[in-house]
Amino acid sequence: MKLNCLLAVAGINIRHHFKSHFLLALIIAFLTPVIFGISSLNAEGSAQPLEMFLSLTGLILLTPVFYPEQDENIRDLIRSKRTEHLEVCFVRLLYSLLALAAIYGIFTIFMYCSEDKVTFRHFIGGYSSALFLGALGFFFAGVCENTAAGYMVGMIFYISNFALKKELKNLYLFSMSSGSFHEKYSLMSVSVILIFFTFLLLNFRYSSAFSPAHRNKNIK
Amino acid sequence: MLFFRECKKVIFSVTFVIYCLTLFIVYFSQFQADCSRPLEKPVPGLESYGTVAVEKPELLMPAAAQGLVDEYLSGIFRAYPYGFYKEVRLTDRKKRKLGEIIERITGISPADLDSFEDYESGGYVMDDNGVISYTEPNIPEIHIPDDLTYEEFRELMRQADSLIGGGSRYSDDFIVENFSLADKTYEDALAEYEHFLHDDRITAAYARLYCDYLGIDLSILPVFIAVYVSERDRRVHMEQLVYSRKISSLKLIFTRYAAMVSSMFIPVLITSILAFFEVKSHYPDNDLDSTAFIRYALFWLLPDIMTASSVGMLVTEISSGLTAVFVQGAWWFISTIGAAGGLTGNIGKLTLVMRHNSLLGYDVFNAQWDNIAVNRIFFTVLSIAAAVLTAVIFEMKRRGALSEAKLSVGSRRH
Amino acid sequence: MDNKIKIRNADKFYGKKQALKNVTLTINQGMFGLLGRNGAGKTTLMKCLAALHGIEGGSITVCGIPISEAREIRSITGYLPQDFSMYPSMTVQECLDYLGLLSQTEKPLREKRIKMLLKRVNLYEQRNKKFGALSGGMKRRLGIAQALLHDPQVLIVDEPTAGLDPEERIRFRNLLCEVAEERIVILSTHIVGDIEAACEKIAIMNDGQILWQGTVPELLQNASGKVFTINVNKKYLPLIKEKFIVTGMLAQNEFTTVRIISDNMPALQGIAAARPNVEDAYMYCLYSSGCDVSGGKE
Numbered sequence: 001m002k003l004n005c006l007l008a009v010a011g012i013n014i015r016h017h018f019k020s021h022f023l024l025a026l027i028i029a030f031l032t033p034v035i036f037g038i039s040s041l042n043a044e045g046s047a048q049p050l051e052m053f054l055s056l057t058g059l060i061l062l063t064p065v066f067y068p069e070q071d072e073n074i075r076d077l078i079r080s081k082r083t084e085h086l087e088v089c090f091v092r093l094l095y096s097l098l099a100l101a102a103i104y105g106i107f108t109i110f111m112y113c114s115e116d117k118v119t120f121r122h123f124i125g126g127y128s129s130a131l132f133l134g135a136l137g138f139f140f141a142g143v144c145e146n147t148a149a150g151y152m153v154g155m156i157f158y159i160s161n162f163a164l165k166k167e168l169k170n171l172y173l174f175s176m177s178s179g180s181f182h183e184k185y186s187l188m189s190v191s192v193i194l195i196f197f198t199f200l201l202l203n204f205r206y207s208s209a210f211s212p213a214h215r216n217k218n219i220k
Numbered sequence: 221m222l223f224f225r226e227c228k229k230v231i232f233s234v235t236f237v238i239y240c241l242t243l244f245i246v247y248f249s250q251f252q253a254d255c256s257r258p259l260e261k262p263v264p265g266l267e268s269y270g271t272v273a274v275e276k277p278e279l280l281m282p283a284a285a286q287g288l289v290d291e292y293l294s295g296i297f298r299a300y301p302y303g304f305y306k307e308v309r310l311t312d313r314k315k316r317k318l319g320e321i322i323e324r325i326t327g328i329s330p331a332d333l334d335s336f337e338d339y340e341s342g343g344y345v346m347d348d349n350g351v352i353s354y355t356e357p358n359i360p361e362i363h364i365p366d367d368l369t370y371e372e373f374r375e376l377m378r379q380a381d382s383l384i385g386g387g388s389r390y391s392d393d394f395i396v397e398n399f400s401l402a403d404k405t406y407e408d409a410l411a412e413y414e415h416f417l418h419d420d421r422i423t424a425a426y427a428r429l430y431c432d433y434l435g436i437d438l439s440i441l442p443v444f445i446a447v448y449v450s451e452r453d454r455r456v457h458m459e460q461l462v463y464s465r466k467i468s469s470l471k472l473i474f475t476r477y478a479a480m481v482s483s484m485f486i487p488v489l490i491t492s493i494l495a496f497f498e499v500k501s502h503y504p505d506n507d508l509d510s511t512a513f514i515r516y517a518l519f520w521l522l523p524d525i526m527t528a529s530s531v532g533m534l535v536t537e538i539s540s541g542l543t544a545v546f547v548q549g550a551w552w553f554i555s556t557i558g559a560a561g562g563l564t565g566n567i568g569k570l571t572l573v574m575r576h577n578s579l580l581g582y583d584v585f586n587a588q589w590d591n592i593a594v595n596r597i598f599f600t601v602l603s604i605a606a607a608v609l610t611a612v613i614f615e616m617k618r619r620g621a622l623s624e625a626k627l628s629v630g631s632r633r634h
Numbered sequence: 635m636d637n638k639i640k641i642r643n644a645d646k647f648y649g650k651k652q653a654l655k656n657v658t659l660t661i662n663q664g665m666f667g668l669l670g671r672n673g674a675g676k677t678t679l680m681k682c683l684a685a686l687h688g689i690e691g692g693s694i695t696v697c698g699i700p701i702s703e704a705r706e707i708r709s710i711t712g713y714l715p716q717d718f719s720m721y722p723s724m725t726v727q728e729c730l731d732y733l734g735l736l737s738q739t740e741k742p743l744r745e746k747r748i749k750m751l752l753k754r755v756n757l758y759e760q761r762n763k764k765f766g767a768l769s770g771g772m773k774r775r776l777g778i779a780q781a782l783l784h785d786p787q788v789l790i791v792d793e794p795t796a797g798l799d800p801e802e803r804i805r806f807r808n809l810l811c812e813v814a815e816e817r818i819v820i821l822s823t824h825i826v827g828d829i830e831a832a833c834e835k836i837a838i839m840n841d842g843q844i845l846w847q848g849t850v851p852e853l854l855q856n857a858s859g860k861v862f863t864i865n866v867n868k869k870y871l872p873l874i875k876e877k878f879i880v881t882g883m884l885a886q887n888e889f890t891t892v893r894i895i896s897d898n899m900p901a902l903q904g905i906a907a908a909r910p911n912v913e914d915a916y917m918y919c920l921y922s923s924g925c926d927v928s929g930g931k932e
Contacts (some may be wrong), residue, residue, distance in 0.1 A: 005738060010730050016723055024546060035302040037309075037385070038353070045307050064542065070451075073719040080684045081736035082705060082715035082784075088736070144234040149450070151545050152235055152444040156242050161434070207688060207704070 008217025009083070010091050017068045017092070022099055022184035025057040029103050047176035050107070055133050055173060057103055059140040059154040061096045065089055079206065082127030087186075091109055093138070100130055104110040125176040128187040132173065133158060147210045161212070224465070226449075226479030235448045239441050240487045243434065247491045250433045255426065255495075257414060257501045262409035267410040270593075271401040277370040283399035284377060285325050285364060287389060290357040292322060293339045301387030302393075314383045321376050321383075326362045336360050384430045412634055416583035420507035425579045426499045427492075427516035430576045434488065436556060438524040439573045442484055443548035446532025447541035449480060469615035470608070477533065477607045484525050485517075520574065523599040527572065530606035537613045568596045636698035637663055639683065639788065639818060645691030645827055646678055653678040654689065655842040665814040667833030668822040669916060675842040676822035677716055679712075680792045683820065684713040689838060697787055709737070715793040718773055722766030729765055729779055737784040744783070751779040755809065765846045771802040778809060789819045795828050807832045830912040838919050845923045856922075857895075864905045865891050869881030879921050885892035895921055 026215060032038070036049035042121035049168045106124040134155050142151025161173045170186035230236055262269060291297045292315075297308040319330030342357030364373075377390040384390070389398045416425050441477065492513040498506060528548055535544035555572040567574045569591050576585055586591075639661040639869035646654035653675050666806045670678050678811065681687045682694060684837040688804065694701045694848040701707055720729045752758040755775040760768070774794060780787055791810065795803045810819055811832055823829060829836050830850060846853070861881070866874060868888050874880065876898070882893035893908060894900075895918050910918065 004736060012728070012735070016721055016728075021542075037299075037301075037306040041307060043756055050716075059548075067542070068721055071719055073717045074721065075304065075717050076681070076715045077713070077718065077720065077733075077780075078736065079686055080707045080708055080711070080715075081733060082734040084705070118511070146234050146448060148444045148448040148541060149234045149238060149541075151237055154440065155444075155549065156437075159245075167249075194674055194780050200452065 005083075006091055007141065007175060008119040011094055012096055013068075013088070013184060014095060017064070018099075021060055023065055024059045025099070025103060028057050028060065029054060032107070035038055038111050038114055038116060041111070041118075043117045043119075043122075044177055045110055045114040046118045046122055046178050048174075049111075050104070050122055051129045051177055053173045054104065054107060054126060055130040056158065058100055058130025058132070058134030058139045059151065059158070061100050062093065062131075063137030063154060064139050064147055065092045065096060065138055066142050066145070068149055070145065085206070086199060089202075090199070096134075097131075100134065104130065104208055121181060122176070125181060125184045128184040128191070129173040129176075131191045132171070132187040135194040139194040139198045142202055222472075222475050223335055223420075223479050226476045227483050229331060229452070230449055230480050230483040232446060233445070234444045237486065239445060239522070242437055243244065243487045243491060246433055246437055247430075247494070249479045251335050251430050251491075252498060252527075254429060255422070255498050259413070259425075261413055262406060264406050266406070268299050268300070269406060271403040272404050272408065274400060275396050276400050276402065277373075279345045279402065280395065280400035281325075281364050281370065281373050282362060284373075284390060284395060285362050286357070286359065287325065287399060288318075288377075288380060289322060289328070289359050289362060290342055291389075292318060292333065293336065293357075293359060296448065297384045297388055299384055299386070299388040301385055306385075306387070308384050312340060312385065318380060318383050321380050325364065325368060325373060325376055327365055328360055328362070332360065355374040392599075405522040410462070411581065416580060417450055417506065419582055421495060421512070422503050422510035423509045424516070425582070426495065427512045428576045428585065430492065430495050430513065430580055431516050431520040432575055434491070434521055435524055435573055435575075436439070436519050437556065438484075439528055440548060440552040441479070442528035443532035443544060445484060446480060447544050449476065450533050450536040451541045462574060469613045469618060473533070473611035473614055477529065477610075480529050480533075481525055483580055484529070485522060488517050488521055488525070489514075518597060523596050524572070524600060526603035527599045527606075530603040530610070534606045534610045534613075537610050537617075556567045567595060569590055569598065570597060636695075637818070637902075638697070639820070640695045641679075641692070642694070643692035644679075644682065644689045644694055646682065646687065646689045651843050651928075653921055654682070656692070657842070659819060659837055659844055659847060661818060662835070663818050664835070665811060665819045665821060665833045667829040667836040668820060668839060669824070669829050670791070670822075670839035671824055672841040675729065676839055677792055678817035678842075679839070680713075680820065680822055681788050681841045683788070684708070684790050686713075692854060709784065710786055711788040711790055712784065712786035714774075714777045714781045714789075714791040714794060716796070718777035720765045720776075722764065724765050725762050726752070726765065726768070726776055729760040729776065733780045734783045739784050747783055748779075751782055755779045757790050771798055771806075774798060774802075774806060775809075778806070779811075782813065782888055787817050788831070789813060789817055791819065793820050793824070794821060794832055795823065795825055803828070804831075826913045826916050838916065840920060840925050845925075847926065853912065853915045854910055854920065857918040858898060858920050859907065859915045860901060861890055861893060861910040862896060862905050863893050863908045864902055865889050866904075879917055879927050882916045890891055897922075 009203050027144050032049045035040035035053060038049055041048075045087075052200045061119070069078055069085065075085065078088070102125055104127045108118050108126070111122075135155055138155035139150070140153040141147045144150070158173070161168060165172055165174075169191065170183050175181065175183035227239075295309060297310065299308050316330065319333065321331050322333065336359070338356040338358055340355075342359075344354050374395075376467065377395060378392065381388045381391040382478050384462045387394075416422065494509075496510065496513045531548050531551075532541075533545045535547050551572060556575075567576075567588050573593065574595065639659075641657055641661075644654050644657040645652065657679065668679065670676050675836055676895075678687065680905065682689055683696060684703060685701050685704040687703065695706055697710055699706045699710070720733075721808040724732065728741075730748045731744065739747070749758070752761055755778060757772060757775055757779065760772060763772075765773070765776070776793070778794070786805075789810075794810070795806055798806060807828060809820065812818060812858070816834075821828065821833065826848070833850065835847070835849055836853065838845045838853075864874075866889065868885075868890055871883075871890060871892070874892055874894065878894035878896055880892055880894055884891040893914065895914060899905060899907065
């Protein structure tokens with residue numbers, strides 16, 4: 001597809017499907033300084049708001065990528081057009097990832113200006129946690145064709161991080177708050193793999209015999 | 221029958237499978253893990269039987285003053301304003317004001333404090349072998365002035381807390397458990413154990429622990445299932461069909477609600493039975509209260525399920541499923557992670573997620589019985605009211621008084 | 635260019651359930667009707683034609699393009715799903731613009747065609763109305779407009795008249811007929827009247843199979859001499875229903891005129907041969923193919 005077409009698709013999608021989620025993510029971002037102190041923090045202290053709260057914005061922004069077409073009939077209609085449905089989803093994912101980066105970027109700069117000991121590492125570390133939560137939601141929402149399930153799994157994972165630090169090992173979201181960064185590499189790579197597999201799986205599902213219409217039939 | 225059809229709809233959904241899995245994981249990893257070691261009878265002659273928070277001015281005042289001086293000198297104040305740990309640093313103006321408070325409660329002037337050079341912070345440290353030890357901070361010697369009453373002291377502490385921004389160790393919520401800990405005696409420990417054996421008949425104590433763990437998840441997970449079920453009609457375009465059926469909205473919504481809540485209660489029922497036998501296996505010779513788990517599950521957990529489900533249905537009907545998830549999510553967040561109540565006790569009349577993460581504390585729990593009863597009845601009534609409201613809105617949509625577009629435009633304007 | 639849809643021995647499974655069984659069909663330019671009960675496989679076949687589903691066996695080509703070339707297929711077909719639905723927050727104009735964009739129609743052409751189609755389907759006045767606020771008939775008209783937006787060679791419409799009032803249904807059929815003058819239009823329905831009024835050629839589907847295909851007169855011809863009417867007392871109705879396939883009943887006082895299908899004229903008093911209508915012929919077709927139609931028609 002041509003670039004100007006892609007941009008037009010992105011624009012319409014942002015206007016109709018993204019605005020409200022972005023607004024919610026912003027509310028979370030504005031609440032963060034209220035819940036956490038964000039002035040004059042040390043390195044670990046600075047990581048806390050980024051990992052423990054702002055990361056929810058990832059779940060909010062990435063999970064609903066498939067939501068507009070959760071209705072079988074809308075999805076069939078959109079899929080009957082020349083542009084691949086997954087291409088549209090990919091566009092949505094891209095701008096969601098950018099928006100997430102923007103939120104994290106601005107927040108990190110804001111913390112830097114509040115004399116916190118934040119570095120670029122904090123940005124990357126926080127972003128990876130948010131990305132992982134988002135990718136988890138994205139994966140389950142896509143594979144189960146059910147956005148509620150995506151949010152559910154993301155939320156359960158987030159909650160379990162408060163209790164299961166040891167068990168989660170390299171997927172522990174709040175590692176930077178206790179001074180460890182190497183978990184971020186696994187979070188990052190697993191996120192990329194999850195997103196990749198979601199597309200792979202859906203592409204397979206759409207192009208092959210196994211189709212969601214099957215379930216639809218049973219219901220009727 | 222409609223009820224069973226709705227049950228089937230709930231049970232055969234991905235969200236329900238995730239729900240069950242989560243409950244079983246929580247049950248096995250948290251509750252069952254805590255069950256593995258039976259509670260032992262305290263033996264006389266031990267060095268310590270733990271501590272208990274009791275409000276004793278003669279204990280509290282010097283300890284709190286010492287804590288405040290310690291944090292003043294270190295420059296970092298520990299606080300949990302919204303449940304999260306926050307290290308607070310004060311501006312010069314606030315620090316000056318705090319200096320005045322310290323001068324009033326200790327007689328040491330800010331100038332003397334600032335010129336104190338041998339400061340070392342105190343606190344708990346863990347050495348390489350995992351042994352935790354406590355070191356006293358090295359701070360100037362403190363004398364509480366004789367003319368300072370306890371009431372005035374607490375008031376000054378409140379001021380200090382608000383300077384720090386709330387949620388500090390000097391706040392009303394935390395000051396007693398931080399600075400007024402008395403050692404438990406053998407008799408205290410024995411009395412608690414007797415309560416455990418004879419009043420709780422063991423299982424009731426375990427049932428509280430069980431409800432504590434499961435309640436956290438049951439106050440949020442049902443919302444996802446409710447959203448799924450409510451949105452599902454729209455997805456498969458049953459809406460027109462459902463709307464035209466000759467069944468009253470109230471009956472339809474309540475059948476659906478009842479089906480949802482009963483289906484979600486099934487795994488709770490199963491785990492509560494498992495829990496009973498688990499406890500029984502550890503206390504084979506004791507007199508157990510065999511209905512405790514079921515009673516607690518019905519009384520403590522069912523209102524959680526009902527509330528989260530009805531919020532899910534109502535908000536989905538008014539706005540959208542996503543909004544419902546966020547509303548319940550925010551509420552849950554404030555009630556658990558953001559709660560200042562701590563892991564045991566402090567159950568308010570409007571606390572959604574009740575916590576009691578201990579096998580002991582029969583007294584603490586029963587002292588708040590009035591609050592707890594009001595709390596659970598309140599949420600039960602609230603959830604039924606929300607379901608009725610859902611039915612009313614559903615009926616209005618059915619009659620065409622409210623269309624999707626009208627609702628969405630309306631909600632955007634507000 | 636090959637202006638035909640060719641379906642050869644197509645098989646399609648949903649898990650273990652076979653939705654299409656060895657379907658072979660050729661569809662030429664004009665209006666083609668696909669008739670069958672709910673669940674006969676019509677929707678599946680149409681989704682396959684729109685390249686939304688793949689098939690496991692056989693082959694389908696649309697204007698010479700195999701359906702595995704989904705992108706090519708989608709650029710020459712317009713598809714109107716059974717329940718046409720769109721994002722409720724978009725206006726009529728925005729819906730069309732977005733769908734046109736997805737069809738990769740250039741902006742100037744898109745705008746021109748949107749205006750033209752909105753006028754043609756009589757929605758121009760409502761172009762700023764939100765999709766969520768449209769009536770069923772309006773939605774269906776918007777649906778046909780979106781399907782025609784990129785000027786496809788093939789138009790696939792699934793149960794387009796279900797849920798429309800009689801007036802809307804007639805208008806909608808006429809619109810389809812106009813459109814069919816220059817392209818292939820495939821229409822699926824379980825409403826026999828639609829077929830009678832609009833389609834030159836039809837196929838009858840049941841249980842994933844094509845039972846019969848041909849023209850409407852041929853279908854009627856098949857059933858000629860197999861349809862009878864009889865005037866019976868109401869108390870004998872259960873007996874009649876048990877013995878014969880009943881396609882129509884008209885009650886007058888205690889007597890009822892019943893239309894029945896039978897291979898031979900039954901030896902009953904007062905029975906008369908009748909001219910079959912399309913409904914009778916359809917029922918006869920199902921009956922003669924061994925389908926269970928005793929439960930009456932839907």
